Amino acid sequence: MKNLRSVFFLSTLSVFVLIACKKINEPTELGRDLIPPIDNVNTFETYLTTVSDNRLSVDTSTISFRDDLALGIINDPEFGTTKGDIYFNVSRPSYGTYPFDSLHTVDSIVLSLSYTGFYGDENAVQNVSVQEIAQGPAFTDTAFYRFNQTPFPTTGVIYGNKSYTAKQLKDSIKIERPRDTTKLANVLRIRLSTSFASSLAANASPTNADTNVYKTDSAFKVKMRGLAVIANSGNSLTYFNTNDNQKTKLIVYYRGTVDGKDSALATEFYHFPAIPPFVSLKPANFRNGQANIIARTPSGAYASYLNNGLQSDDRVFLQTAPSGSYAHIKIPALDAFQNSVIHRAELIATKIPSAADVMFYQPSQLYLDKISENADTAIAFQNDLLSGGELNFQNFGGSFKNGEYRFNVTRHVQGIVTRKERNYPLRLFAPFTITDSVPGTRIPLSLQIVTQPAKGRVVLGGGTFADPTKQLRLRVVYSKI
Secondary structure: OOOHHHHHHHHHHHHHHHHHOOOOOOOOOOOOOOOOOOOOOOOEEEEEEOEEEEEEOOOOOEOOOOOOEEEEEEEEOOOEEEEEEEEEOOEOOEEOOOOOOOEEEEEEEEEEEEEEEEEEOOOOOEEEEEEEEOOOOOOOOOOOOEOOOOOOOEEEEEEEEEEEOHHHHOOOEEEEEOOEEEEEOOEEEEEEOHHHHHHHOOOOOHHHHHHOOOOOHHHHHHHOOOEEEEEEEOOEEEEEEOOOOOOOEEEEEEEEEEOOEEEEEEEEEEOOOOOOOOOOOEEOOOOOOEEEEEEEEEOHHHHHHHOOOOOOOOEEEEEOOOOOEEEEEEOHHHHHOOOEEEEEEEEEEEEOOOOOOOOOOOOOEOEEEEEOOOOOOEEOOHHHHEEOOEEOHHHHEEEEEOOEEEEEOHHHHHHHHHHOOOOOOEEEEOOOEEEEEOOOOOOOEEEEOOOOOOOOEEEEEOOOOOOHHHOOEEEEEEEEO
């Protein structure tokens, strides 16, 4: 982030440039570069056409322990179907003591999930079911799982089912707990079978439980590996944060004896347990596992363009990772561009209308890098993206503004026309996370571009789109040497 002094300087500079550069044919976000007026005597402007091809990403990205998880089903008429299921385990804040104090009977059990947003139809009814992950080595609490991971086996028993809309999740609901009533918004609560609650409270003798199920976290996970929340129907993805201890928890309500009286009590299990209040209490495994399996089936125009066999497409279809797509871009005219001073070079990608694009809207950010011809090597725009060794997305661009995405690649183009650096193919896409190599360093550049998986898709004009003002093109402002 820039400090206030830098922001003031850039604001002042921008005002000066807007006054001095009235002859510029097209508005330019200057970033850090001062562009002289285009007079077609000393300074010129041109647009270079691109060769754009739609390609499917080979996606090996993984979900971390703290990322939001996508749950639901989407039926996008332009891009096809998306299905997201979530898997995670829960633990106690501490072990060594039996958590069901003076248990008499189990009343109910509720899985509560912290809601963080949606993508798709806010009013579509979404149905999900809850199952238990089967015992075995398939699901652990130490692995980073890929989004295209094979679904984990479950016991097959459905403990609960819930229908809801994303719009409803934003409303406040009253949560009644023993000796406490509160209101919460942005939460999904799924009531589960009491048989599941009874199994967690089995071995009601505290002595047996202390030496077995609730002795250690590993012992508990032998009894209950984790939960699978499976999407059954709907037309939206809803996002949940499993690390929010206030809203994400498994709650068992039961009756027990307190001070000689029959009382309503509750025991809670968390995905990311709270730190034990006393050192003597043994902590749970603080690295609880989670997985977000997202399956995608391309169809419609998107599938047609992916499979048309052409190397130059008039439309570009970008679907946010995981298992999304990218535009493979070539700019052949750069190889023959005369030696010049490049004042500004920017790749311009313009959104064009597509089916249901109001509901299934564009990613807020795209990313651009350089790749080898077969895309097995990815290279960051180190001179345009990095400034003084730090990221500068404000200058590099890539955010959606005024119906388009723009990328400042001035230094990259300058290197091609004056130093005859390699004119790499470019890759334009919306990755969840990306790791690029940086020439001259041994440390790769790892970035998270999209904050929630599978959120966003867009259709752009390609290099041969009929309207030249919406073509994927490179704008160059230059002076001849």
